[in-house]
Amino acid sequence: MKRILCLLSLLLIITACDDGDLTVDVIDFSEVPAQKCSAKDVIYKIKGSEMMFIEIPAATFTENETVDGSPITLPINATNKVTYRKYDADVTQLSICPTVPDGTPNVVEQWNATGGTIQITAKAIKSTNATDNSTRITGYTYNIKFVLITFQKPNGPQEYSEFLFGNYNTTVGPLAFGFDDQAEKSNCSVTDNRIFNFSGSEAFVLDTATNFPTLFANEVTSTPRTALIDTTNKLSYKLFNNSITNTYFCAATTPATPVLSQEWVAVEGIAATSGIIEVTTTTLGTGFQHTIHLKRVTLKKGNSTFSLGDDYIFGSFVTNP
Structure with a gap:
């Protein structure tokens, strides 16, 4: 009986120490500001030693608001990619934006999205003149989330029914409106x-x-x-x-x-x-x-x-x- 109890205890210890999960199971970049690489169609977020980035055509971000309930939708595939990485030290944009990214810090863990949908909701950013109540558009906020996204982790898939990537902001040059009073x-x-x-x-x-x-x-x-x-x-x-x-x-x-x-x-x-x-x-x-x-x-x-x-x-x- 003592031998059986010892075997059961050992089995419980092994099970508790290896639950099949990655080192980082919960990832959250919703409050981290998004940036875009200047020479690549890559939008990325960095949080310490973690990075999440999206590779989608820049033309996706048209300077136009979306209608409520009708976001821009893109399938996650070989053209529209979503990737999560964990590094062995704090990371910067130099690990993703240059043509030849820095070799350090090293990637220790990577999740590649294999399915799901990217949904983007666009809203204009406006400035208001308090004197005459006129408004001008100065940019756009693109709220990005993933729906039914599946990540392929090193030890198996993980799915989120909804994953909030967060906001990506752009700026636009205001219209000059340099007219005088002579028509x-x-x-x-x-x-x-x-x-x-x-x-x-x-x-x-x-x-x-x-x-x-x-x-x-x-x-x-x-x-x-x-x-x-x-x-x-x-x-x-x-x-x-x-x-x-x-x-x-x-x-x-x-x-x-x-x-x-x-x-x-x-x-x-x-x-x-x-x-x-x-x-x-x-x-x-x-x-x-x-x-x-x-x-x-x-x-x-x-x-x-x-x-x-x-x-x-x-x-x-x-x-x-």
Whole structure:
């Protein structure tokens, strides 16, 4: 009996000392800031001697918000990789970013993801002007998580139903909006009722279509004339890769250059609330000067939006009777 008890005790000790798990069973990088290698499509997180990194195409991170409930999804495969490593000392980006990574510290443990899905939710980072309540997009936050991810560990697979990688932030150059207060009516033809404001490679275009004669009547206003942005009163901001002039918009076929790089379209207005075009007319010499204010107008590209603020001056132009 004593021999049997000794054997049972020994078996319990062996079982307790070797449960088949890795040295690091629980990994958590959710609170660690993510960085991107400058010359590689690799996003990584470092925590002491641990590193987790994702290899996915940079084009995945489009400058566009995702719709709630519809994240960007990528299958984990030979193109979209997720890897966890444990080193024998604290690690830096030099172990992952250079073409030839540093040889030290040494990798002592590696988990390769063999299946699952990468889900990415994108939200715009905005700055707000407290004076006029305008906003500008300065970057994007990409929240990354893995769903039903399976890691192949040295001694077998381990699966997480959901694993939060965390946030990866990018920055974007703010739109210049270098416009002055001088707008101009299109000179493409007498029936073209577009109004332009140009600034280098930027163009702000207001197309009032059939509403032009009413909105810009040659009469001094006692109270501003108003209209809502809608399918007949369109407003768009266009950014090109080079300087732009009225000639570009007069062409029957869109010119190959300059190249349009961004276009933001105004969201349709709500009566007495938002998206309001306001016109004040005064005399100027023998003509009439029309000053256009945009009240609480929002511009949209894809799923991303920003606000021009409570009162944005589009500009003034002159008509003659």
